[in-house]
Amino acid sequence: MLLPRINHRLLLLRHLSSPPPFLSSPSSSPSRFLSSSKPPSPASNLRSGVMTGPMGVQPPKLVFRQLFEKESSTYTYLLADVAHPDKPALLIDPVDRTVDRDLSLVKDLGLKLIYAMNTHVHADHITGTGLIKDMVPGVKSVISKASHSKADLLIEAGDKICLGSLFLEVRATPGHTLGCVTYVTGDGLDQPYPRMAFTGDTLLIRGCGRTDFQGGSSSQLYQSVHSQIFTLPKDTLVYPAHDYKGFTVSTVGEEMLYNPRLTKDEETFKSIMENLNLPYPKMIDVAVPANMVCGLQDRAAKA
Numbered sequence: 672m673l674l675p676r677i678n679h680r681l682l683l684l685r686h687l688s689s690p691p692p693f694l695s696s697p698s699s700s701p702s703r704f705l706s707s708s709k710p711p712s713p714a715s716n717l718r719s720g721v722m723t724g725p726m727g728v729q730p731p732k733l734v735f736r737q738l739f740e741k742e743s744s745t746y747t748y749l750l751a752d753v754a755h756p757d758k759p760a761l762l763i764d765p766v767d768r769t770v771d772r773d774l775s776l777v778k779d780l781g782l783k784l785i786y787a788m789n790t791h792v793h794a795d796h797i798t799g800t801g802l803i804k805d806m807v808p809g810v811k812s813v814i815s816k817a818s819h820s821k822a823d824l825l826i827e828a829g830d831k832i833c834l835g836s837l838f839l840e841v842r843a844t845p846g847h848t849l850g851c852v853t854y855v856t857g858d859g860l861d862q863p864y865p866r867m868a869f870t871g872d873t874l875l876i877r878g879c880g881r882t883d884f885q886g887g888s889s890s891q892l893y894q895s896v897h898s899q900i901f902t903l904p905k906d907t908l909v910y911p912a913h914d915y916k917g918f919t920v921s922t923v924g925e926e927m928l929y930n931p932r933l934t935k936d937e938e939t940f941k942s943i944m945e946n947l948n949l950p951y952p953k954m955i956d957v958a959v960p961a962n963m964v965c966g967l968q969d970r971a972a973k974a
């Protein structure tokens with residue numbers, strides 16, 4: 672069967688100097704969100720996992736699912752633009768063990784998976800991006816250039832990853848690892864509201880990623896969170912790559928108030944991080960080399 676060809680140069684807009692047409696219209700200025708006489712209510716934005724725009728009058732566009740892998744307590748996220756004829760979709764931080772489940776959901780929802788993305792080189796599980804590439808022809812694996820890993824698309828801060836008419840901004844948030852990034856949904860009237868930040872292991876709910884291996888640095892993580900995440904609107908939803916306590920989602924405002932590590936000054940934060948005394952992840956020696964090639968461990972060994 673012939674699959675439609677997708678021009679990935681059009682989908683990945685590097686260091687966009689001027690906003691795309693839909694953002695340049697005066698009606699899409701962020702101040703319109705504030706000046707709306709009818710403020711958005713949660714009910715108007717979230718219906719059965721489908722988000723609409725801030726006024727609740729736009730056709731639903733984003734299909735969003737949070738999926739859990741219980742052995743590593745990892746969250747995988749599925750996003751799709753269902754208003755686009757192709758229904759393009761992407762997965763953030765898929766896990767090898769749950770690829771079948773994730774792909775079957777993609778199929779059930781009639782989506783066309785185009786990207787399998789990582790927020791960073793994981794140390795506790797093997798990414799599903801390699802398996803997904805094998806199972807779904809045409810899917811591109813994505814990871815940051817700063818991770819020094821192999822993938823089809825090596826992204827950098829400022830890149831925009833387009834998904835139909837939705838897009839994700841890339842923010843560099845090193846600290847847990849050198850190459851950690853946070854993907855943030857776009858800013859604009861036709862983008863999901865509130866914005867959503869996929870923080871990987873940089874910012875966890877009431878916690879943060881450890882900084883004691885893989886080029887980690889507590890001072891870098893502190894700066895990353897404060898400059899790249901805590902500067903987002905306070906109602907931005909925070910979706911981490913892990914949760915060990917049963918939380919599913921937080922907001923920037925909530926973490927700015929209640930995160931027990933990141934509400935402290937930098938020196939106190941560093942001391943907290945130096946004294947975590949966490950055992951190394953059980954799979955670190957297998958997971959890191961595999962994830963440096965986006966999980967294509969068998970192929971890399973054979974090559």
Ligand SMILES: N[C@@H](CCC(=O)N[C@@H](CSS)C(=O)NCC(=O)O)C(=O)O
Pocket residue numbers: 743793794795872878879880881882913915947949950951952953954
């Ligand atoms: N026990 C797990 C690993 C737990 C762990 O170290 N989690 C990491 C993220 S995965 S590398 C982390 O940063 N934790 C921060 C924290 O405060 O818990 C295993 O053996 O896999």
